[in-house]
Amino acid sequence: MEYDAILLVSFGGPEGPEDVIPFLENVTRGRGVPAERLAEVAEHYRHFGGVSPINAQCRALLAALADELPRAGIDLPLYWGNRNWAPYLTETVAQMRDDGVRRAIAFVTSAYGSYSACGQYLEDIARARAAAGPDAPRIDKLRHFHDHPGFIEPHADAVRAALATLPDRDPARTRLVFTAHSIPTSMDATSGPDGGRYSAQVHEAARLVAAAAAPELSWDVVWQSRSGPPQVPWLEPDVNDHLEALAADGVRNVVVSPVGFISDHLEVVWDLDNEAAETARKLGLNFARAATPGTDPRFIGMIRDLVLERLDPTAQRQALGCVPTWDVCPRGCCPAPRRAAS
Structure with a gap:
């Protein structure tokens, strides 16, 4: 398949004390979470100066990919959009449209499958594309990688x-x-x-x-x-x-x-x-x-491998387990949970 960009999609997080409550309101919008619960969680962020580690981790991931992918012959621009904080996915997809991107590969920073770990990101991508209009790029999410x-x-x-x-x-x-x-x-x-x-x-x-x-x-x-x-x-x-x-x-x-x-x-x-x-x-x-993978070279190499799988259907697929994964989620997979009636 022909692709002309790679998109990193993540959860997002506040980058200063003034961002904390607006960020939490984004995360919990429509869920009826009381203000006192938001205030309690906000204190967790303020323990670290109101800064979530996740955006810095995404920047480090992008830098590592920018170094690794060209060595594998993958010469595609990298973009980054978040679900709940800047850079927002809707703004990133609009920028991709303006840059002439027509079809992109999306790497989502979750290894697993469920509504919150996968399905909701697919909804976010669909909303961002709808907001970008008829010239929005097609965006294909990479597969789950829990056993890579x-x-x-x-x-x-x-x-x-x-x-x-x-x-x-x-x-x-x-x-x-x-x-x-x-x-x-x-x-x-x-x-x-x-x-x-x-x-x-x-x-x-x-x-x-x-x-x-x-x-x-x-x-x-x-x-x-x-x-x-x-x-x-x-x-x-x-x-x-x-x-x-x-x-x-x-x-x-x-x-x-x-x-x-x-x-x-x-x-x-x-x-x-x-x-x-x-x-x-x-x-x-x-x-x-124990630590998490972060930017371990093997983890960066895994992302490279997943991209190569999508670029070349004959590429070897690496998986150590037996729980099935797939490249395209079946229709109706991982539906949004029903909200309790108020």
Whole structure:
């Protein structure tokens, strides 16, 4: 296929204290989240000066891609648009239209499939194209990559490095704990054409990382960063609740690996490095948090590989797992959750 641009699509985040509340209002618009809850989350951002790490991480990702892609013979301009903060996706797609882009490849900074991790980004792209009008470029999203070696291997090395910092790693007293962002159970049930695709992909990524990093250790998948009303069931257990259960079972050493993330988002540096670490301290657990891929050369190489797959249908497809992925999402895949009547 002929493409003339690559588009990085991400979540976005505030870049100063004055951005925090407007950003959170963008994220929660239409969800009925009370102002006091926004104020509570805003304090997490203000703990870091009102700046989310995610935009800086996107800039670093773009710089690494600008260096790597030409070496693979991929000479395409790079664009960047966010869902919830500047640079907004609608403005970026309009700029692409003005620059004469006709067909672009989109890399979304989520490895998994669900409405919030995939389907909502497709809706964002569709809205941005509609706003740009009839001359908007066609934009094709790259496939999920939860089991690509370039995603698994950096996570595995990070787990090994975190384990090395523990004072004790007796297998009988040590546990690997993999986390990903929790979602409503109803959203997971409709992820993928056969349901449960999100949780299945997270479990598969965790299995692959654990097998590569420390096959002698037991491991669990837990969830973090729940944000919904208490009456709505979300994926459980929460990481903090699970740490309490492990301590009660005699576990004393824990490595937490945020396998649901590609870089150190705010949910990682606050929910794990602050809240989960404090829970572990109170429980007397030795706690280490494994790093995320970020701009690890293998992860950048993975993005290159995904682009080459799309440019050349005969290119070798790298996947270590067995949970199916696809290049084009089936119609009706990962529908938006129904909003409760008010």
